[in-house]
Amino acid sequence: MLRKRIIFTLIYENGFFNQSRNFRLQKVGNIDWLEKNYRLQDISFSLDEIIVLNASKGDKDIKRFATILNRLVDDVFIPIAAGGGVNSIADAEMLFKNGADKIVLNSALYEKPNMVKEIVQHYGKQSVVASVDYINQDVFIKNGVQKIDTPLDLYIKHIESLNVGEVYLNSIEQDGTGFGYDIDTIQKISSEIKIPLIVAGGAGNEKHLLKAISMGNVNAVATANLFNFIGDGWPNARRYMLENNCNLAEWKS
Amino acid sequence: MKVAIVDYGMGNIRSIASALKYINVRDIVISSNEKELSKSDKLILPGVGSFASAMKFIKGRGLDATLNELVIQQEKPVLGICLGMQLLGMSSDEDGVNQGLGFIDGVVDVFDDDNVTVPHVGFNQVALKHPSLLYQNMQDTLDFYFVHSHKMTANSDIGQSFCHYDESFVASFEKGNIAGTQFHPELSQKNGLNVLKNFMELF
Numbered sequence: 001m002l003r004k005r006i007i008f009t010l011i012y013e014n015g016f017f018n019q020s021r022n023f024r025l026q027k028v029g030n031i032d033w034l035e036k037n038y039r040l041q042d043i044s045f046s047l048d049e050i051i052v053l054n055a056s057k058g059d060k061d062i063k064r065f066a067t068i069l070n071r072l073v074d075d076v077f078i079p080i081a082a083g084g085g086v087n088s089i090a091d092a093e094m095l096f097k098n099g100a101d102k103i104v105l106n107s108a109l110y111e112k113p114n115m116v117k118e119i120v121q122h123y124g125k126q127s128v129v130a131s132v133d134y135i136n137q138d139v140f141i142k143n144g145v146q147k148i149d150t151p152l153d154l155y156i157k158h159i160e161s162l163n164v165g166e167v168y169l170n171s172i173e174q175d176g177t178g179f180g181y182d183i184d185t186i187q188k189i190s191s192e193i194k195i196p197l198i199v200a201g202g203a204g205n206e207k208h209l210l211k212a213i214s215m216g217n218v219n220a221v222a223t224a225n226l227f228n229f230i231g232d233g234w235p236n237a238r239r240y241m242l243e244n245n246c247n248l249a250e251w252k253s
Numbered sequence: 254m255k256v257a258i259v260d261y262g263m264g265n266i267r268s269i270a271s272a273l274k275y276i277n278v279r280d281i282v283i284s285s286n287e288k289e290l291s292k293s294d295k296l297i298l299p300g301v302g303s304f305a306s307a308m309k310f311i312k313g314r315g316l317d318a319t320l321n322e323l324v325i326q327q328e329k330p331v332l333g334i335c336l337g338m339q340l341l342g343m344s345s346d347e348d349g350v351n352q353g354l355g356f357i358d359g360v361v362d363v364f365d366d367d368n369v370t371v372p373h374v375g376f377n378q379v380a381l382k383h384p385s386l387l388y389q390n391m392q393d394t395l396d397f398y399f400v401h402s403h404k405m406t407a408n409s410d411i412g413q414s415f416c417h418y419d420e421s422f423v424a425s426f427e428k429g430n431i432a433g434t435q436f437h438p439e440l441s442q443k444n445g446l447n448v449l450k451n452f453m454e455l456f
Contacts, residue, residue, distance in 0.1 A: 002418055003376040003396060045442060048376060048398075070267075077272055079398060079440045101265045101301070101440060102400075123263060124303045124336070126372040126400045165372050165400075194366060196374050219375060249376030249396035251442045 003249040004213050005048035005220035006238065007198060008229070010034070010072075012065060012084070013056045019226045021176035023133070023144040025055060028226050031068055037230055041075045045251060046234035050076065051104060051129075051168070051222065054084030055143055062091050066098040073099035081129050087112070092119050096127075104168065106131040107141040109159055110148055116162045129198070130159045131168040134185070144172050152185070153192065160194060167193060168222065171201030178204025178228060181212040181221070190217035198222050206237035210244055254453065255280040257293035259320075259337075261310045263302035269334070272439035273297075276450045287319045295456065296323065300335030300437075304347040304361065304403070307340060317354060324356060330430045330456035331356075332449075338426075338433030339405055347403050356431055359407040359423060369419040372402040379424040379436065382414040386455040387427050387434070387448050395444045397424070397436035405435065430456065 011018045011025065017034050018025040029037070040050065052072065054065045062085055073080050082095045083104025092103045103123070108116055109130050120128050133144045137151045150158060159167060169189060171182040181202045190197055196219040199212050203223035213221045223229070229237060242248055256273060258266055260283050270281050282289050290296065298320075311317050323329045333341045342353045345361035353361070364371045376396040381388040397416075404422035407413055416424035416435070425434040425448075432452060438445030 001378060002373065003378075005375050073268070074271065075275055077268070077275070077440060077442050077446060079400070079437075080268075096265050096301075097267065099265065099267050099271075101268060101437075121303060122306055123301060124402070126374060126402055127301055165402075166374060194370060196370050196372065217370070219370070249398075251396070251444060 001247065004218070004247050006046070006209065006213070006241070006248065007049045007051055007220050007222035008047050008234070009051040009053060009200060009222050009224035011224050012052060012054050012068065014061070015064070017226065018055070019176060020055070020224055023172050023175055031071060040072065043234045044076045044078050046238040047078060048220070048249060049079045049081065051081045053104060056085070057143065060085030062094060066094050069095065069100065070098040083129070083131065088115065089118060089122070092123070096123070102127050102129050102165070104129045104131050105164070106133070109162065110141050113162055116164065120163050125163050125165040128164040129166045129168050130162070130164040131170065132156070132159070133170050133172050135172045136185070140172060153189070156189060156193060164195070166196040166198060168198045168200060174202030176225065177202055178225060180204065180208040183212070186212060186215060186218060190215060193217060196220070200224065204228055206240045209237060210241050210246060213241070213246060254278065254295070255282065255293045256295045256297060256453070257290050258283045258297045258299055259290065259316070260285045261307055261316065263307060265301060266299050269297060269299050269439045272446060272449055276446055276453065278453055285314055285316055290319060290323060294329070295453065296329055296331040298331060298333040298337035298340060300333065300337035300339070302336055304336060304339060304345040305349070305351050307336060308351050308353065311340070320354060324431060328430045330452070331432070332452045333433035334439070335401060335435060335437055338435055339403060341431060341433050342405055345403060357411055357426060357428060357433070358409050359405040359411060359426070361403050361405050363403050364419055372400060373418045374400045376441070377416050377418060379414055379416045382412070385412065385414070385427060387425060387432055387451050388414070389451050389455060391447055397434070397438070397441040397444055399436045401435060432456065
C-alpha cells in the first residue's frame with residue numbers, strides 16, 4: 001500500500017532559514033543554527049521528504065543557495081526537493097547536482113510554461129514539483145506578491161497540462177499561523193486533482209498533520225514551521241500519527 | 254572494491270554517491286568513460302529522467318556497447334536504480350516505443366492514470382521474495398521510496414519482487430550479476446542502505 005508522507009519545508013533567504021508568517025519572513029538562524037537545532041541526519045528518520053525553498057528577494061543567488069543545499073543534504077537518505085527562482089534549465093541542473101532529487105517550480109509555471117515542459121521532458125515528470133501559493137481562489141506568484149488572473153481551480157488544470165509530477169498547495173492565509181490547514185480548499189482541490197497533492201500552510205501540531213493527511217486524495221502534508229517541531233518534535237509527531245493508525249512508512253532497524 | 258556510477262548526464266547522482274560513502278564504500282568514480290568503467294569492480298546505473306533521453310545519450314556515447322561488454326561478456330555486477338533498472342530491460346513505451354539495453358526480459362509501460370494518481374510517489378511496501386542476495390537478512394515486507402510513472406513487468410523468472418500500485422509490478426529483480434530496483438535505495442533510509450550494502454558485499 002502506498003504510504004502517505006510527512007514533509008518538512010525549510011525557507012531560505014540570503015543565508016538564513018526563516019519562520020514565515022503569511023509570507024512575511026522572520027530570520028531564525030543560518031545553517032549552523034539549523035544543524036544545531038535540527039540534526040537532519042537524525043530527524044530524517046521521522047520525515048519522508050525535505051523541501052528547501054529559496055525565498056530570497058531580488059537576486060536569488062542560486063549558486064550560494066546550491067552550496068547551502070549541498071551541505072544540508074549530507075548523509076540524509078530521504079528525497080530532497082529544492083527550488084525558488086529556478087529560471088532556466090541550467091538553474092535546475094545546478095540544484096540537481098547539489099543534492100536535489102526534485103525541483104520545485106512556482107512563478108515559472110505561469111511565466112515560462114515552455115521551460116517547465118523542457119525540464120519535465122529532460123528530467124521526467126516525477127522530478128518536478130509545482131508549487132502554488134493562494135488565498136481563497138486567488139493565485140499569487142513571485143513569493144506571494146503578484147496576483148495572477150487565473151483562479152485556483154483553473155490554474156491547477158493548467159499545471160496538470162504541463163505534465164508536472166506533483167502539486168505543493170500552500171495557503172498564504174494559513175501560512176505560519178499554526179491554526180491548522182485550509183481544509184475547505186484542500187477538500188475542493190483534492191477531489192479534482194489527478195496528480196499527487198502535497199498540502200502546506202497552517203500546521204501547528206501533529207493533530208493538524210493527522211487531520212489533513214487523513215483526507216482522501218492528500219498524498220503528503222508539509223509544514224515550514226521552524227519553531228513547533230524543534231528538538232523531539234518530529235519523532236514525537238510521527239509516533240503520534242502512527243499510533244493513530246496513520247498510513248506512514250516504517251523503518252525498522 | 255571500486256564502484257562506478259554510470260553518468261549519463263541526468264538527475265541526482267550525488268545522493269547515490271553519498272549513500273555509498275555512508276556504507277563505507279571508499280573508491281567511487283562517477284563517469285561515462287569506458288576506461289573508468291572497465292577499471293571498476295561494480296557498476297551502478299542510476300536513474301532520473303526520461304527513458305528516451307537516457308537511451309539517446311547512452312547510444313550517442315557508445316555506452317550501450319561498453320555496458321554490453323562489461324555486463325554481458327565480463328559479467329561485472331550491475332545495479333540499475335529506477336530509470337536505470339528500466340534501461341536494463343527490453344523496451345519502454347515512454348515517449349513512443351524505445352529499445353532498452355535488453356539485458357533482462359522485462360518491458361516497461363505507463364501506469365493507468367484513470368485508476369491511480371501518476372506518478373507513483375512515496376514509500377510503498379515491497380513483498381521481498383527469498384532467496385535473495387539483495388534482501389539477505391531482511392524481513393518479508395519493507396517500505397521503500399518510489400517515484401516513477403512507468404513500471405516494469407516480466408513474463409519470465411528474473412528473481413523479481415513485487416510492489417502493488419493499481420497492479421503488481423517489478424519492484425526489484427536479480428538474475429546472476431544483473432540486479433535492479435525500481436525504488437531508490439539511496440532515498441529509503443535504513444531499508445535502502447541495507448540493499449546497497451548487500452549489493453556491494455554479495456554480488
